[in-house]
Amino acid sequence: MAVSRAKKSEQVEKLGAELKKVSSMIVATYGKLTVAQDYELRKALRSSGAKYRVVKNTLAERAAQGTNVEEALKNLSGVTSIAYTEGDPVALAKALSKYAKDNPEFTFKTGIVEGRVISINEIKALATMPSKEEIYSKLLFLLNAPAQRLVTAMNAVGRDLAVVVGQGVEKKKFREA
Numbered sequence: 001m002a003v004s005r006a007k008k009s010e011q012v013e014k015l016g017a018e019l020k021k022v023s024s025m026i027v028a029t030y031g032k033l034t035v036a037q038d039y040e041l042r043k044a045l046r047s048s049g050a051k052y053r054v055v056k057n058t059l060a061e062r063a064a065q066g067t068n069v070e071e072a073l074k075n076l077s078g079v080t081s082i083a084y085t086e087g088d089p090v091a092l093a094k095a096l097s098k099y100a101k102d103n104p105e106f107t108f109k110t111g112i113v114e115g116r117v118i119s120i121n122e123i124k125a126l127a128t129m130p131s132k133e134e135i136y137s138k139l140l141f142l143l144n145a146p147a148q149r150l151v152t153a154m155n156a157v158g159r160d161l162a163v164v165v166g167q168g169v170e171k172k173k174f175r176e177a
Contacts, residue, residue: 008059011059011063012059012062012063013063015053015055015063016062016063016064016066016067018051018084019063019064019068019069019084020066020067021086022067022068022069022085022086022112023068023085023086023089023113023114023115024084024085024089024092024111024112024113024114025069025072025082025084025085025111025112026082026083026092026093026096026110026111026112027072027073027076027080027081027082027108027109027111028081028082028083028100028106028107028108029078029079029080029081029106029108029109030079030081030103030105030106031079031105032105033103033105033106037103040099041099041103041106044095044098045083045092045095045096047095048088048091048092048095049086049087049088049091050083050084050085050087050091050095051083051084051085052082052083053081053082053083054079054080054081055081055082056080057076057077057078060073060076060080060082061073061074061075061076068112068114068115069084069112069115071112071117072110072111072112072117083095083096088131088132089113089126090126090127090129090130090131090132091131093111093123093124093126093129094127094131096108096123096127097123097124097127098127111123111126113126
């Protein structure tokens with residue numbers, strides 16, 4: 001059944017409004033995905049805070065005009081799907097890369113991170129990066145480590161003195177005055 005012009009313009013406006021808020025997006029293609037496989041992909045992306053859509057190429061290109069993701073949606077051909085997020089691009093790339101590894105019929109076309117077009121290899125590299133939470137925890141560890149070492153060294157002086165005095169008392173090295 002053909003979609004009316006009014007329905008198409010409504011879809012373009014709705015998608016355009018969502019794409020204006022997007023900071024990162026990955027454009028992909030697939031062939032012969034089953035409904036169950038598609039459901040698994042959508043479930044994985046939802047858990048990473050991303051949205052997923054299968055789009056018509058011309059409608060996606062029109063919806064992206066004037067947005068950060070405009071460059072990625074130009075001159076598309078074939079079956080196209082987009083996964084996009086306002087949040088962590090690493091989580092999006094990890095979820096899609098894991099799915100693509102399990103389903104070889106799902107492949108990447110291009111992507112956008114913070115308004116910059118990235119290649120397929122960069123998408124795969126992005127998927128191997130640590131998440132924001134991992135980076136924060138490593139940073140906090142690095143900030144906390146010198147303070148921990150200082151406290152350990154300061155406590156060591158008192159502890160070592162107490163051990164030496166204790167050993168002297170045991171061996172009766174001290175005289176009573």
